[in-house]
Amino acid sequence: SYVLTQPPSVSVAPGQTAKITCGGNNIGRKNAHWYQQKPGQAPVLVVSDDSDRPSGIPERFSGSNSGNTATLTISRVEAGDEADYYCQVWDGPSVHVVFGGGTKLTVL
Amino acid sequence: QVRLVQSGVEVKRPGASVRVSCKASGYSFMFYGISWVRQAPGQGLEWMGWISGYTGDTKYSQRVQGRVTMTTDTSTRTAYMEMRSLTSDDTAVYYCARVDTAASEPKFDFWGQGTLVTVSS
Numbered sequence: 001s002y003v004l005t006q007p008p009s010v011s012v013a014p015g016q017t018a019k020i021t022c023g024g025n026n027i028g029r030k031n032a033h034w035y036q037q038k039p040g041q042a043p044v045l046v047v048s049d050d051s052d053r054p055s056g057i058p059e060r061f062s063g064s065n066s067g068n069t070a071t072l073t074i075s076r077v078e079a080g081d082e083a084d085y086y087c088q089v090w091d092g093p094s095v096h097v098v099f100g101g102g103t104k105l106t107v108l
Numbered sequence: 109q110v111r112l113v114q115s116g117v118e119v120k121r122p123g124a125s126v127r128v129s130c131k132a133s134g135y136s137f138m139f140y141g142i143s144w145v146r147q148a149p150g151q152g153l154e155w156m157g158w159i160s161g162y163t164g165d166t167k168y169s170q171r172v173q174g175r176v177t178m179t180t181d182t183s184t185r186t187a188y189m190e191m192r193s194l195t196s197d198d199t200a201v202y203y204c205a206r207v208d209t210a211a212s213e214p215k216f217d218f219w220g221q222g223t224l225v226t227v228s229s
Contacts, residue, residue, distance in 0.1 A: 060205035097155035
């Protein structure tokens, strides 16, 4: 089955740029989606189809996907961005949705 | 606006069944599917499957196949997820989410608030 690998944690100072990676075999051939989940809340889609931002998501959130790595980039990080972030793809061969293990973003 | 409102907290004994509901509003129910995703305490997201709002076709993950049934009632715009033979490993928050099941690369653009299911003797 298809596996997505994320770092368990990323730390960044306010105002800096955070990059959260999602590794998978030839993930660049798939469309990666990213979700933000704050404690006690449901996930929220923040980037879809590698680099699209849903309505209402700040421009500070962006995405890229190439080769074996998809990346969520958060520019000018704010304290309110502290959350868990999950990547997700569709695995056609297994006809399954796959989530990464999640990355906890800490704003120092 | 799109809203998915789920039923309340459930506490079940091992071996029992649970049914969680998800009422949709703010969009054409039959144009989208409903997926179910669960999250065990302190753990990540686990996709359980989905149901098409138009055809009623379902797809389940291998892990829950055989124990889960997903249905919809188009007259009330409500989706249901029933899980049988519960064990403590099924203790989790269960989320419903809107999905375009016909998309080549499906994503979940709106989520319900979650339903905590606790399985304990």
